[in-house]
Amino acid sequence: MQTSIIPQLRNTPDGEEADRILRACTHCGFCTATCPTYQLLGDERDSPRGRIYLIKQVLEGETPTQKTQTHLDRCLTCRACETTCPSGVEYAKLADIGRDLVEQQVERPMHERVIRWLLRHIVAYRNRFAFFFALGHIFKPLLVGPLAPLKQKMPPRRKALAWPSAENAQRTMIVLDGCVQPVAAPNTNAHAARIFSELGVRLIAPKASGCCGALSQHLAHREEADDFARRNIDAWWPYIEDGAEAIVLTASGCGASVVEYGHMLRNDPAYAEKAARVSELARDLSDVLADEDLSQLGDLGHGRQVAYHPPCTLQNAPQLHDNVAEILTQAGYQLTHVRDPHLCCGSAGTYSILQPTMANQLRENKLASLQAGDPDVIVTANIGCQLHLESAAGVPVRHWIELLEPAAAA
Amino acid sequence: MKTSADQSEHLRERVAEAFAKATPLHIRGSGSKDFLGETVHADTLDVTGHTGVVNYEPGELVMTARAGTPLAEIETVLDEAHQMLAFEPPHFGENATLGGTIASGLSGPARPFTGAARDFVLGCRIVNGQGQILRFGGEVMKNVAGYDLSRLMAGSYGTLGVLLDVSLKVLPVPRTQVTQVFEHTAAQALEQISDWQLKPWPITGAYWEDGKTYLRLAGATSSVESACEKLGGDALDDDRAFWHAVREHQRPFFTTTDRPLWRVSLPPAAPMLDIDGDCVIDWGGAQRWLQSDMDAVALRRIVKEAGGHASVYRGDALPRFHPIGESIMALQKRLKKSMDPAGILNPGRIYPEL
Amino acid sequence: MADTASADAAEQVLASRPDKAQLIEKLVAKLPEHVILHAEEDLRPFECDGLSAYRVLPMIVVLPETIEQVQIAMQVCYANDVAVVARGAGTGLSGGALPMENGVLLSLAKFKQILDIDTANRRATVQPGVRNLAISEAVSHLGLYYAPDPSSQIACSIGGNVAENSGGVHCLKYGLTTHNIVELEIVTVEGERMTIGSEALDTPGYDLLALMTGSEGLLGVIVQVVVKLLPKPERAQVVLAAFDDVRKAGEAVAAIIQAGIIPAGLEMLDNPAIVATEEFVHADYPTEAAAILLCEVDGTHAEVDEHIADVREVVEREGATEVRVSRDDAERAIFWAGRKAAFPAMGRISPDYYCMDGTIPRKALADVLIGIGELSEKYGQRVANVFHAGDGNLHPLILYDANIEGELERTEEFGGAICELCLEHGGTITGEHGVGVEKIDQMCVQFPPDELTQFHAVKQAFDSKGLLNPGKAVPTLHRCAEFGAMHVHNGELPFPELERL
Known part of the structure; x- marks a missing residue:
């Protein structure tokens, strides 16, 4: 496509990248x-091609x-469009640049600014989020107006599982703890750690690490996202130097962000190399487990019907590989047929809070197709999808790793 | 005997003259389809002298021939190269011409499975109502340059232009053909035929008459054999003669009575209609032949409610073709006028208004 | 020689200067405000379809949600003599949905419902914005599918398919859109709703269904389509045959067909196309071959076995240097991967490419390919050929860079020369993409003035004011005269009787 980017942008890194895309x-x-x-709205301006034009x-x-x-x-930034683009257009990267540019030029109304500020300054910080999460449970009836979508997002409080010691393990891997997941679904990583421990791998979650940065990135604060990335790299680096084999990502939404660290910090001389190494090591949980011998786990499913919702990030981020279906099938579960697996459930990070109408419509469609096969349980691989679907589903919604633990699987 | 004569210029002059004088013309080939539609009261423009295959290359799957060329001659030429007109046009007379075949747009038993006359028209040359020779479409398989006026000619009964020559897509003759016979009531036949068509079998004919369904399969030998095995039924001897008789209305159903004969065109799965009379089913249900003394208006009302239309093949009912809605008629009149501004080409042949 | 009233009307409409503010007011009075877009920021994404070399900012975009709203929009435009360009998914490659700066762009993209699936009659009733592939997906569980498969089938909409009479890889055997639809609902230029065709296999009176199909939005706005569904073949298999000479490959195409086989798909790639796609998708194509043929056969298991053996024998007899037969669906997908990725592969080796669409008799394949090679040298631009060999439908891809000044113009000229080469060999300028704005000048070469005049007269029967998609598909004689003045063909002016500016 022909382009004529204005001179003041043309020679900036963003301008060059946007032009290339x-x-x-x-x-x-x-x-x-x-x-x-x-597909829902039929408006060119709500399509990737239309948005590319708006950004152009x-x-x-x-x-x-x-x-x-x-x-x-x-835009959900689900990146489904990238999978059907014959010309390899990196839409999500362009969308980030575009959102930033627009954010600089268009002032948002007060209520939007407030909620975005809160998302960035509370949700992205584990302790602050935990505090407000607890508070939220107390003051749930008071979540009204623009805060109403938060109410249905509020998952039940779950009892924490013990983290295995895995003292005898020969191998180590790092797991990203993140921001929302340890509070809203604290057991996901614990389950993973227990299974890894059985496989002879010690899973470490360095305390100093935190939000992957995706939140800020989606809210058009890319510099803030870069800072989160630097913080995580600093927290992980000693373990990487010690020979950690992989950075295991149990939430694919965070995974899609960590695999981009190399790209995000490519122009930062102090971090570019480390970031590239981190992106190399970053892998989805199912991808890592697929390399291990899981036969010792035995038949856990006994033919139980499971509907799997592959998160967009796991389907569409080219560096992440999805082996969930294979692993669950091997473990004795029966996966039901789910139509249109490529369509987003509407969670999409902060999307379900900022765009509740669209998000709920998408969720309704998604749950209809997930429940069409009458499953006993719905599983997914991302905390955002899990919470979003759980709040309206008629059947339990879990992280798939839970199904690999004999106790939890029962 | 094969003849070849290009009378394009002569035909053009006749039309130009008629246009200048505003005198109508009755365009006519052999007259084999005179019984269809209404009578045109005008000087006859005889096109039977405009004959000959202009271009035929089997490797291109295309034949171009002049409108007056006998259909039988075209079929012979194609047969020598193991090819055919896959829409299986009825002749309704020994000397039926290519022009009349396309102008009437008639198709035989294979129509629902391989396509109609119009589906095989790739291009044509015509004389329009102002006496201009025009060429539309071409001799290639795909062509979307300009409006598709060549397919429009199929079934227009010469009211939009005098066909000079027509280019048709032709197809190889299937290697094997068999017909299986089943005992069915009409309702069973309709249901069964509909179910069979959900299978990828090489069906090329589905006809029901007097308690029996006749299913024709044609294609690769192996494919026909394996479908027959799954279908069952009894094989019909000399099925070519049978389908020829169906196509040409030579079955006893058509020849042994003088009762009015209606062609009823319906969505294929439409149930049997509640009309007094005798009926046979062709085109897998989409074309039904009906002998009935029922009043035309009442009969047509029933047919229309079932999503179809009825035309007269034998009998006195008018109009011969099913009446059409006011706004569609207005559009068709304007279309006719755009090609024949003086209204001289076969006026009234389809409807008095056209 | 006088131009027709319709052509005059079209010229007037093209030159008209409607009062935008007034029209907005009239539309807003009868339609919900959110379906009318008029600020430049909102209009910009609609300025082109799949042919982005041509761009015009529309005056107004209307995004109706119901057929009644379509009728109202048409009535308002008709009353105010404003032109209307209908648009589906905007994937067309000839600029058929290019907007007008003095016209309304009517998007049918919100009409996305499959209204009915009728298994007994093997039909589906769909709204015009339904994607081509979505129809097949919706009936797949019944063992049925919708046959025409343009390469954009994942995204293109059925309304656009009807307007362009779209084809695809499988049309030699299964036909074009015109062979696979039975009924249309249209809204006329006056805003009246009308049914064209019927649920029976034919309709009394003229075959307006044939005429509407491929009329590029010049005769009416399609608001509903009833399509035919076919049973899915039991199996499909592909033969890949390599040739060291383009001529031999061309002869093999004719030989396959003469052997009495109608392949489901018969595609050909020349050497530049093979090399480019191989680099991109690694389909393991023989990169030293002058051309490869991909011949797909489908049907029952037994039929496929029989025909695959026949095809193999024919291509070997015709001198293929290598023959491979796909062993399973995975391998079949790999064979096709290169062909299907051919266009985007060009997009990766060159910033822009220009896709042509001429159709020729199959026997002329080799001569036309050689001719295109000569033109490529003359214009100094690379070209790769990918085409539906079974139909003789060529898709030469001219590679260029739109950011280099003058390169698009040179490419268009080159493209025009290819169109004319096809015509010299008894072909047509467009097999399936439509004329649109892109090939409008070549229409002057393909059709003499009498035919064009007849087209305009037919148009007038449907649209007396010339408001529907003016300036597309059929050129005015005036335009042809201007084109002819610049473009002397075979040493003679094509329209000697017209005065030139």
């Missing part, structure tokens, strides 16, 4: 076929208004 786009429209919002306008010097911002906000 735009030039690859041939405007063929294949991306519209898999875009959840375009800004790069070419037009002043955006709230309308452009709205259409960019409605």
